[in-house]
Amino acid sequence: MITVTDLYRYPVKGLSAEPLAVLEVSPEHGIPWDREYAVALGTTAFDPARPEPLDKGFFLMLRNNEELAALRTRFDPATTTLSIHKGEAQVLSADLSTEGGRAQVETYMQHYLGPATKGRPRVLQSENHKFTDASVMSPVMMRAVSVINLASVRALGSALGREIHPLRFRGNIYVTGLEPWDELAWAGKDLTIGGLRFRGLERTPRCGAVNVNPETAERDENLPKALMRNFGHTDLGVYLQALDDGAVRSGDRVVLAA
Incomplete structure (x- = not known):
């Protein structure tokens, strides 16, 4: 069973995450107040x-x-x-x-x-x-929802021999119940989260921003290099397009279309 564990938005680009109990989404606006400034x-x-x-x-x-x-x-x-x-x-x-x-x-x-x-x-x-990183790709990508597979974060941490804080990856929806890197195959697929429909858009490539530890504010890793060295790519997470207006909640199930 794939389950939502945590939800976040980032009202100001580059500043800290705002944890939410409920994450509103819509096809027209994406996530309200996410990267609004x-x-x-x-x-x-x-x-x-x-x-x-x-x-x-x-x-x-x-x-x-x-x-x-x-x-x-x-x-x-x-x-x-x-x-x-x-x-x-x-x-x-x-x-x-x-x-x-x-x-x-x-x-x-x-x-x-x-x-x-x-x-x-x-x-x-x-x-x-x-002001999303993906805004330069298309209007749809500007309003995309970022999903992080916690198993992929743990797999990266295991390869490095240390725990990696999931908020380095600044996702909106964090999920558990997948194998590492399964989320990368969601691009081009339809799925539901808590009954709301989404479509997988693109794998999420990682830049040097993830090298910064959100707890210490230190640049203490080179995670894109570690991803490439250990897994042959620099991706972690996937972008989704919301197809329905509604809300995602912690505990919601994620179901991939057959």
Whole structure:
């Protein structure tokens, strides 16, 4: 039996995961508030009125800015307020719907990361646009749902002789009950999760962002290299397209179409 264990969204690209009891999905919008915002480098040109998908290198993100993993964030959709904690202290609470709130985040990130922001960074949001890594591939991929097979994470950890934290892979839906790497065969297949229909899109290739330990904010592994060396590919996880409006819950069963 394949079962959902954990659910997450990432309201601001590159910042921490938000655990959820219920994950809403829709074909038109993907996951509400997932990668809704991004913090662009000072050198990035982006027009919110005419959004064009950009490579993740145009934004603050873990591949280049591992210090982001030391921040714990929470976003309240009802008030559009982002709270940032470092250690036990709250360092910021800002309303991202206001110019002043966005400016607070921009100032904090510029001071926190220094020259890495390449000038003053900019908090971005654009209607019907998501700042997902896969956005550059197609509008469907922009709204894709990321699934992580915990057995694949464990297999990678076994090959390295150490436990690998699953949140390195920043998935939306984590599942158990599969053999390692079975999820890679879901591309092109139909399935249901808790009765909602999905279609497998693409295997998820991994970049240097997964080298950052989400607990220590240290770049302590080269996981794409380890994947290739031990398994002959750099993929872990799969992207799905939601075909129904509804919600996924922890404990839901995953059933592949016959």
